[in-house]
Amino acid sequence: MTNDQSKVSVIVPIYNGEADLPGLIECLRAQTYPRDRVEYLLVDNNSSDRTGQILATAAAQTSTEKINLQVLTEDKIQSSYAARNKAIRIAQGEIIAFTDADCRPQPDWLEKLVIPFADPIVGIVVGELVALPGNTILEQYAERYELMSQKFLVEHPFCSYGQTANIAIRREIFERVGLFRPYLTTGGDADICWRIQKQTGWKLEFAPQAIVRHRHRANLREFKSQWRRYGTSNRYLHELHGVSLMRELTFRESLYRLSRWLLKELPRDSAKLVIGKAKAIELIKTPIDLIGFQARTAGQKQAQLSEQAKTIEWL
Structure with missing residues (x-):
């Protein structure tokens, strides 16, 4: 590894992150990318918690380790996208990488995430998200079925994208297409990727070896909210880009799928479990699926995009 590598800015928005920050900061300290290039x-x-205090302490400690960790504040707009925009404006890196406070980037994450940018037509690189170990049924479900894997998003039928938990973008691109929509509460990662690919010639590349481990939802309330x-x-x-709406789950379909699960899938999978050809979590996949699909249908029905949320900020 040499010092002629690209300068990188890693941006992390944080809201009430006191429980997650110590683990994240340790992961940043452990990065193999040259410290003088990031x-x-x-x-x-x-x-409203101890986030500010923890960040101040971390900045003081890492400065003695020659790690460039800077603490910023975005208190005008309550939005992770507004927080990211705040950092993009002062970022010095040619490449801007994003992750979140509840993520655990692996030591070679940044090193592997930057490699595809050696191709001059690549403007976006999407890394992989892998589950952190979990004990609850819902965490096991998310891990078993790779609920957050980016490999599904880069194959999205409308247009490829990646989540901001593990993605990198050339800084110069923001000068052409603008920053994140600061008042958008969700969907901003797809929005920025689609704007880039629709408005420019930059390509998106998937880097499955650039791994960030992510904590999945542990209880039903968090799962339904997700x-x-x-x-x-x-x-x-749908309103911003014309992507098709997801098919809504009806009560009749839910009833049919539950009946099929009870009468066919559950007996079949129970038999497989006895002979070691299935895992216990597979027995309850259908009811968990239905809980998620019902929550997704409710979210899609009730969502209303405000005019303010359509606003794009510029450098």
Whole structure:
């Protein structure tokens, strides 16, 4: 590894992240990318917990380790996208990488994420998201079925994209297409990727070896909230880009699928479990699917995109 590599800015928006920040900061400290070629911009998005104190302590500690960790504040707009915009404006890197406070980038994450940019036509690189170990049924479900894997998003039938939990974009692109929509509450990652690919000739590349481990939802409330957000995001992206709405799950279809599960799938999978050809989580996949699909349908039905949320900020 040489020092002629691209300068990189890593941006992390944070809201009430006191529980997650120590683990994240340790992961940033462990990055194998040359320390003199990367800056870490951590943006406190008006947190009400000890986030600010933890960030200040981390900045002081890492400065002695020659790690460029800077603390910023976005307290005017409560939005992770506004927080990211705040950091993009001052970022010095040629490449801007994004992750989140509840993520755990692997030591070679940044090193692997930057490699595809050696191709001059690549403007976006999407890394992979892998589940952190979890014990609850819903965490096991998310891990078993790769609920957050980016490989599905880069194959999206409308247009490829990646989540901001693990993505990198050339800084110069923001000068052409603008920044994130600061008042958008969800869907901003797809929106920025689609704007780039529609308005420019830059290509998106998938880097599955650039891994960020992510904590999945551990309880039913968080799980349903996640799927409601998926539905909300799809409604917003439908209005912004014309992507097709997801098919809504009807009560009749839910009843049919539950009946099929009880009468056919459950007995079949139970038999497979006995002979070691299935995992326990597979027995309850259908009811968990239906809970998620119902929440997604509700989110899509109830979402209303405001005129303010359509606003794009510029450098």
